[in-house]
Amino acid sequence: MLAEKYIETLTKELESRRDALTAMSRTIWENPEIGHQEYTASKLLTEMLEDNGFTVEKGVCEMETAFSAVKKSGKPGPVIAFVAEYDALPQIGHACGHNLFCCSAVGAGIVLSQLQEELGGEVRVLGTPAEEGTVPNYGAKVVFVEKGYFDDVDAVFTAHGEGETVIERSLVAATMIKIKFKGVAIHAGGDQVHGKNALTAGMLCINNMNAIRQQNRPCDVVNSIVTDGGLAANTIPDNCELQFSVRSDTSEHLKRVLTNLEHSVQAAALVTGCEYEMEAVKNPMRDTKSNHQLGMVLAEYLDSIGAPYVQADSRNFAWDVGDITYVCPTLGSYFKMGPEEIICHTPGFREAAGSQLGFDGMMLAAKGMSVVACEYLVNPELREQAWKEFEATRK
Numbered sequence: 087m088l089a090e091k092y093i094e095t096l097t098k099e100l101e102s103r104r105d106a107l108t109a110m111s112r113t114i115w116e117n118p119e120i121g122h123q124e125y126t127a128s129k130l131l132t133e134m135l136e137d138n139g140f141t142v143e144k145g146v147c148e149m150e151t152a153f154s155a156v157k158k159s160g161k162p163g164p165v166i167a168f169v170a171e172y173d174a175l176p177q178i179g180h181a182c183g184h185n186l187f188c189c190s191a192v193g194a195g196i197v198l199s200q201l202q203e204e205l206g207g208e209v210r211v212l213g214t215p216a217e218e219g220t221v222p223n224y225g226a227k228v229v230f231v232e233k234g235y236f237d238d239v240d241a242v243f244t245a246h247g248e249g250e251t252v253i254e255r256s257l258v259a260a261t262m263i264k265i266k267f268k269g270v271a272i273h274a275g276g277d278q279v280h281g282k283n284a285l286t287a288g289m290l291c292i293n294n295m296n297a298i299r300q301q302n303r304p305c306d307v308v309n310s311i312v313t314d315g316g317l318a319a320n321t322i323p324d325n326c327e328l329q330f331s332v333r334s335d336t337s338e339h340l341k342r343v344l345t346n347l348e349h350s351v352q353a354a355a356l357v358t359g360c361e362y363e364m365e366a367v368k369n370p371m372r373d374t375k376s377n378h379q380l381g382m383v384l385a386e387y388l389d390s391i392g393a394p395y396v397q398a399d400s401r402n403f404a405w406d407v408g409d410i411t412y413v414c415p416t417l418g419s420y421f422k423m424g425p426e427e428i429i430c431h432t433p434g435f436r437e438a439a440g441s442q443l444g445f446d447g448m449m450l451a452a453k454g455m456s457v458v459a460c461e462y463l464v465n466p467e468l469r470e471q472a473w474k475e476f477e478a479t480r481k
């Protein structure tokens with residue numbers, strides 16, 4: 087049973103901010119900034135939060151464009167966090183719709199905080215840079231989790247754009263590993279007996295991983311590329327560099343595939359006499375599982391306004407929200423912000439993210455998140471159920 091009287095207040099307050107949120111989102115869309123360089127977006131978002139009574143700390147987690155905005159009621163109650171992404175892709179701009187993502191989080195945080203006098207608790211909006219894996223040190227949410235920003239949070243809400251609304255999307259755990267083999271360079275037709283072929287080690291490593299594919303679970307996905315395979319065909323290469331993208335449905339299963347990779351590297355090094363280094367280009371991101379109890383409240387709200395949705399599906403993508411879903415109940419939903427056929431990271435998605443349909447979706451996301459968060463505040467049974475599910479599935 088949704089808290090009807092609050093829904094009206096929240097949606098009315100959001101509608102009164104539609105123009106301001108849309109203008110901010112459009113400006114961010116027109117000025118796309120890649121991960122860790124989102125200076126304009128971070129400034130605009132924190133200014134709006136400050137103007138609405140939030141205490142803002144910038145540059146948290148040793149990231150210049152990260153921020154934490156907090157508004158406390160002074161009355162005891164749950165801590166609700168809305169998470170914002172605002173990075174764009176190189177060249178193609180806001181083709182993942184993060185200009186909508188961040189403004190829906192800020193909008194939801196502001197309107198929920200206006201009910202705090204009555205409802206108590208604390209509202210946070212956390213600005214997490216560099217979600218896209220196109221810059222070094224991407225995945226800021228993993229750092230926020232490590233630094234304890236969610237340790238005292240009761241529930242987290244976050245909304246991504248899509249061609250259709252999907253309430254609970256399960257995503258995989260993933261990581262990227264760089265491997266270097268070091269051998270001994272020597273003329274390939276001369277004293278080759280004394281060479282140590284690093285490219286052979288690299289090829290063996292890939293073949294070892296292929297040899298063990300039969301024992302992979304269906305959800306284990308391994309893809310490799312050779313980024314350095316030598317310079318001259320008449321010299322035995324002393325350097326070889328590979329990159330492996332590894333995914334699995336859960337963090338536990340991912341660990342198993344990474345052990346296979348380590349063994350494959352060691353075996354290749356042993357056979358060829360090469361030395362090796364293994365380095366995570368990106369620390370593993372955990373799998374994402376949205377909280378079903380919170381998802382059911384969102385479904386009830388969407389039903390009440392006649393908005394279509396898919397309750398649950400799964401994809402082979404990874405998202406740094408996954409790490410948050412292991413700390414507290416998290417609603418990580420996708421909201422319709424464009425035509426059904428749009429695919430993220432394409433020009434079509436970028437156009438949708440700057441269109442009326444996109445801004446309407448942003449408003450729907452802000453309404454949906456704030457309504458579910460409000461229900462969480464006023465409904466102790468929901469809090470209990472959400473945590474019960476969390477304890478049973480994510481611990």
Ligand SMILES: [Zn+2]
Nearest residue numbers: 182183184246
């Ligand atoms: Zn995205």
